[in-house]
Amino acid sequence: MSTYKIVDDAYGKSGVKLLHIKRNGPVHSIRELEVNSQLTLSSKKDYTEGDNSDIVATDSQKNTVYLLAKKHGVNSPEEFAIILCRHYLSTYNHVLKVQVQIELYPWQRAEIDGKKHNHAFVFTPVATRFCTARMEKNGIPTIESGLKDLRVLKTTQSAFVNFVNDDYRSLPDAPDRVFSTVITSRWEYSTINVDFCKAWNTVKDVILSVFSGPADKGIFSPSVQNTLHLTEKLVLDSVPEINYIEMILPNKHYVNVDLSKFKNVGFAHNDTVLQPLDKPSGNIRAALTRTLASKL
């Protein structure tokens, strides 16, 4: 007869959306979040016996998100995720493990005639910020943060040459090409004593500066791989509380259009016309971690 063991289980509510408004006199600040909480219980009788007596309903988890936002406010998404983890573990003896994922909507304070507005905001999707907090009974929370959908493009200072030249190659060397990608990155903190908003902005700024270089001259990239690695190195150098970072860079191709057949159409300018390709894209990924000696 076969015997079985449940090896991985968690349940919760995903897509709990909330807008938190903090009023400081006439100056209002907002956080719009989407929260996903997942609990793992000590007993599996809900799965095996159909006994619901230990289940903190996913509907109650939704209520908890709203109630704790009202009670504690929402500072950074990371801090709010930790508040939720601690709440479940301290309120329910039989909750063994909690994972809270939060996505932050990219609202920015509006600027009117160069002045920051008291209570108007603009949706500015430069990049989406997200985080995950994980905590076990009697443990300490671990935090990972990240960004996604950061789409960038530069028109020069990128090359791709000297790669494998064999019967399968058709791509010519490209000493000067367009470099465009949609950046996803996630990183792990070695501590929760971090200014999470400052750290997130530092990572975003490092990513943009290694990709772009100085405003007038730019910075040369010999490959997506090398730019990815230099970015991760500078992130670990810039934020000591981060001990691991991973980046995924799809290489969004912009290909030449062959206009050589159109001999009778004159071109007054030496402009470039390229065709953006949706698919396929390259897909370059790597993670960088501190070696033991350099950990905090």
Ligand SMILES: O=c1[nH]c(=O)c2[nH]c(=O)[nH]c2[nH]1
């Ligand atoms: O930066 C690049 N890395 C690659 O691995 C690769 N492969 C490719 O076709 N173009 C590029 N560009």
